[in-house]
Amino acid sequence: MDKYRKAFFASALVISLRWGLPQIISIVSLKLTGLGIVGTFLIAWWALYFYLRTESRAAFWFSFVLINLHFWSLLVPNVRKIIYVIKNGGIDKVYGYGSPLAFCNDSVFELIFLVPLTFAFIFGVLVIKNYRKATKDKEIQAV
DSSP, X not given: OHHHHHXXXXXXXXXXXXXXXXXXXXXXXTOXXXXXXXXXXXXXXXXXXXXXXXXXXXXXXXXXXXXHHHHHHHHHHHHHHHHHHHHHTSSSOTTXXXXXXXXXXXXXXHHHHHHHHHHHHHHHHHHHHHHHHHHHHHHHHHO
16 A cells, blocks of 8 residues: 555646646636646545545545546547557658657657556555455454
8 A cells, every 4th residue: 555655646646737837827818717626636546545644445545446537538539649650651641741759748748657657556556456365364363
């Protein structure tokens, strides 16, 4: 659980850095909608992190749902890009138009968020495995 909590912290930190600029822009321009949406988003991440420090199973499940939402929403487009590159033989479109630099920049920025989310996802799966093992051991002891 400790590794998962650290990976969740890293994910929350990276995502906070990503959403910090829109939050500042919403504050400066007094856009309450952006302020509310981004603020709620960031509060959810950090509230779950501090709740996760209590080592509650409910905290783990809530945080794992949040990790899954973000992990899969970033993984699917990256897999599609990989399939596109394999299918077309490169980053550029068949007729030569397109921006390979924009394609690469977009991929790099998505990977900056995907890497800590991947570690959190993997450590979360290991925590689930340990929960199941502990439950199975309790059932065996009860018999």
